[in-house]
Amino acid sequence: MIEKTSLTPVASQAQSLRRLGSRAALLAGFGALLVLMVIICIDSLHTLGAFESSNAQIRQDFLYRERTLERVRTGLYESGNILRDYILTGSDPDAQEALGTNLQSVRNETTAALNACIQSVPAGERGPFQHLAAGMERYWLAIDPIFTLGAKERAEQGKSLLRRDVLSQHAEILVITKEVSSVNDDELKESDRRIAEAFAQFRRRLLAVATTAVSLGLILAAATILYAGRLEKSIKEKYEESLQAQRELKELSKRLVNAEERERRAISRELHDEVGQSLSALLMDVENLAATSDEGSVFREGLRKIKMLAENCVNEVRNIALLLRPSMLDDLGLVAALEWQAREVSKRTGMLVETVDENVSDKLPEEHKTCVYRVVQEALNNCSKHAYAKNVRVLVRQQPGRLHLSIEDDGKGFDPNLARGLGLIGMNERVSQLGGVLKVDSDLVRGTRLQVDLPLPSASTDRGT
Amino acid sequence: MKKLRILLADDHIVMRAGLRVLLERQPNLEVVGESENGRETVELSASLKPDVVVMDVGMPVLNGIEATRTIVGQHPTTAVVILSMHSDESYVMRALKAGARAYLLKDSAAADLISAILAVSQNKAFFSPKVSRILAEDYVRVLKQKGAVDSYDLLTSREREILQLLAEGKANKEVAAALNISPYTVETHRSHILEKLNLHNPAELILYAVRKGIIS
Numbered sequence: 001m002i003e004k005t006s007l008t009p010v011a012s013q014a015q016s017l018r019r020l021g022s023r024a025a026l027l028a029g030f031g032a033l034l035v036l037m038v039i040i041c042i043d044s045l046h047t048l049g050a051f052e053s054s055n056a057q058i059r060q061d062f063l064y065r066e067r068t069l070e071r072v073r074t075g076l077y078e079s080g081n082i083l084r085d086y087i088l089t090g091s092d093p094d095a096q097e098a099l100g101t102n103l104q105s106v107r108n109e110t111t112a113a114l115n116a117c118i119q120s121v122p123a124g125e126r127g128p129f130q131h132l133a134a135g136m137e138r139y140w141l142a143i144d145p146i147f148t149l150g151a152k153e154r155a156e157q158g159k160s161l162l163r164r165d166v167l168s169q170h171a172e173i174l175v176i177t178k179e180v181s182s183v184n185d186d187e188l189k190e191s192d193r194r195i196a197e198a199f200a201q202f203r204r205r206l207l208a209v210a211t212t213a214v215s216l217g218l219i220l221a222a223a224t225i226l227y228a229g230r231l232e233k234s235i236k237e238k239y240e241e242s243l244q245a246q247r248e249l250k251e252l253s254k255r256l257v258n259a260e261e262r263e264r265r266a267i268s269r270e271l272h273d274e275v276g277q278s279l280s281a282l283l284m285d286v287e288n289l290a291a292t293s294d295e296g297s298v299f300r301e302g303l304r305k306i307k308m309l310a311e312n313c314v315n316e317v318r319n320i321a322l323l324l325r326p327s328m329l330d331d332l333g334l335v336a337a338l339e340w341q342a343r344e345v346s347k348r349t350g351m352l353v354e355t356v357d358e359n360v361s362d363k364l365p366e367e368h369k370t371c372v373y374r375v376v377q378e379a380l381n382n383c384s385k386h387a388y389a390k391n392v393r394v395l396v397r398q399q400p401g402r403l404h405l406s407i408e409d410d411g412k413g414f415d416p417n418l419a420r421g422l423g424l425i426g427m428n429e430r431v432s433q434l435g436g437v438l439k440v441d442s443d444l445v446r447g448t449r450l451q452v453d454l455p456l457p458s459a460s461t462d463r464g465t
Numbered sequence: 466m467k468k469l470r471i472l473l474a475d476d477h478i479v480m481r482a483g484l485r486v487l488l489e490r491q492p493n494l495e496v497v498g499e500s501e502n503g504r505e506t507v508e509l510s511a512s513l514k515p516d517v518v519v520m521d522v523g524m525p526v527l528n529g530i531e532a533t534r535t536i537v538g539q540h541p542t543t544a545v546v547i548l549s550m551h552s553d554e555s556y557v558m559r560a561l562k563a564g565a566r567a568y569l570l571k572d573s574a575a576a577d578l579i580s581a582i583l584a585v586s587q588n589k590a591f592f593s594p595k596v597s598r599i600l601a602e603d604y605v606r607v608l609k610q611k612g613a614v615d616s617y618d619l620l621t622s623r624e625r626e627i628l629q630l631l632a633e634g635k636a637n638k639e640v641a642a643a644l645n646i647s648p649y650t651v652e653t654h655r656s657h658i659l660e661k662l663n664l665h666n667p668a669e670l671i672l673y674a675v676r677k678g679i680i681s
Contacts, residue, residue, distance in 0.1 A: 273523060276550050277477045280571035284483030287575025291490065314572045318550055328555050331528055336555035343554065343603060352610045
């Protein structure tokens with residue numbers, strides 16, 4: 001575990017670089033996919049637009065040519081009618097004049113329409129139209145002589161002229177228009193075929209691009225899933241590591257706390273039992289010696305000084321030992337130790353500390369005694385140092401299977417969510433080690449109440465005496 | 466005069482030696498045995514039946530206070546003098562509750578032990594002056610901090626008289642004889658005293674008397 005957490009900087013750098021690389025690759029892939037999709041869209045819209053307009057153009061051209069042919073046919077029939085009227089009318093010059101003008105305008109319109117159409121047709125396709133135009137020209141030329149005939153000739157030759165020249169031309173032109181029309185039809189069909197082919201090509205292209213996009217998408221999705229999975233795995237590993245580290249830290253802190261307590265007790269005992277007792281014995285011997293010496297002698301005076309020194313030493317040693325760990329905790333039990341502490345704190349700080357014990361056994365488990373004692377010690381320290389309390393009430397109550405502790409002060413409180421000083425953390429640590437719960441209620445007006453609930457092992461639930 | 470038979474209980478051999486020297490200088494005292502832990506002390510008290518046990522508190526196996534409880538429970542005539550490193554009330558109180566009659570500090574043993582042994586042999590209580598002083602100071606301090614009235618002021622002069630005699634270790638009958646009143650009257654006074662002073666047992670009464678400087 002430890003090896004894992006202490007990855008060398010180089011290794012972790014390489015790992016982060018690799019992660020950065022795969023992230024960039026994924027990003028590029030998604031970018032490409034997006035671009036591809038945009039391209040498909042634009043291309044499709046563009047192609048469809050082009051199809052639409054070229055299709056419309058082709059239809060329009062076709063119709064225009066058809067209309068022109070129609071115009072030519074109409075012109076032919078009209079001119080035929082005019083000619084017939086002209087030949088059949090008697091010798092009214094006004095009517096003949098009018099017919100002549102009429103014919104001229106028909107001729108002009110037809111020729112103009114045909115010429116305009118020829119202009120609109122691409123040079124390569126003009127052949128049939130020019131052929132038609134030539135035919136029409138011949139037709140107009142064939143008609144002209146009829147208008148130069150006198151009334152008498154008209155009556156005699158008109159019908160035969162009409163039949164011989166005009167009608168034959170007429171028939172020929174109609175054939176030509178039919179040919180032109182069929183050419184026009186063919187062209188339309190050809191255009192349709194070209195469009196269909198282009199459309200098929202477009203479909204193939206679309207299919208190819210779409211297939212590419214879908215494949216790329218699938219690859220990206222797979223890569224993303226893989227990447228996410230790897231991330232998830234590494235996060236899980238990190239989480240496990242941190243949990244493990246937390247457990248280890250907890251264990252370590254427990255061991256530290258226990259070691260500290262053990263050391264304190266050992267030193268306290270040693271000071272008290274060995275140093276203190278030896279000094280007491282020394283005092284005794286000095287007294288005994290003094291009793292054998294003469295009153296007022298230099299020797300006795302010396303012994304008096306030794307005695308004073310030794311007494312001071314005893315007091316010092318006792319105080320140090322008590323501060324390290326009060327012997328009451330081991331000799332007399334938790335309640336006695338708490339009472340002593342309350343008295344000491346009261347004496348030292350002027351804060352009135354009241355202890356109340358309800359049904360508390362003198363034979364609580366060692367760890368529980370120590371835990372409660374140290375929590376109270378820390379709490380009283382906080383009460384006097386930070387809360388400036390005047391009164392503190394310490395209550396210990398033993399119930400079957402549990403030990404309850406509460407410490408209430410009337411000092412200035414604090415916000416337990418904001419202020420979690422080391423003191424509180426340490427207390428919480430001690431309490432949670434024994435499976436207990438520590439609760440802090442504090443507000444700026446009422447002061448602070450700290451409550452601890454410790455589960456007790458079943459053997460220690462009876463009240464000792 | 467019959468010599469007082471004394472049992473020395475201390476896990477420190479140097480301490481025991483010092484005490485023995487001290488005690489054996491007195492013609493009317495006789496050290497009949499030594500023990501170095503609580504259990505041994507209980508056993509020797511049973512077999513030797515000493516008049517006085519001089520008892521250390523911090524001893525292995527069974528501590529001095531527990532040993533005192535057992536010894537006094539088995540032989541109420543055996544008086545126990547506690548010899549302790551601690552001047553704290555919690556020790557004094559528990560020693561008294563366990564049945565000890567005297568409480569001495571080790572650093573003043575040489576000066577006070579003889580007086581203490583003589584006092585307990587006459588059924589009186591005895592405390593090192595330093596212990597009395599600390600207890601008295603504590604009492605005054607707590608009264609001051611609480612801003613409370615000294616409950617001693619609530620006692621009548623007759624009750625104060627009886628309190629002192631009781632605290633000195635006298636039984637109801639002796640008190641009655643000393644004051645020339647009936648033992649029942651003494652009992653009535655006694656319960657009034659305990660009620661007014663909010664005390665619950667003889668040990669607390671003695672401790673109270675020490676605090677007030679009524680006895681030393």
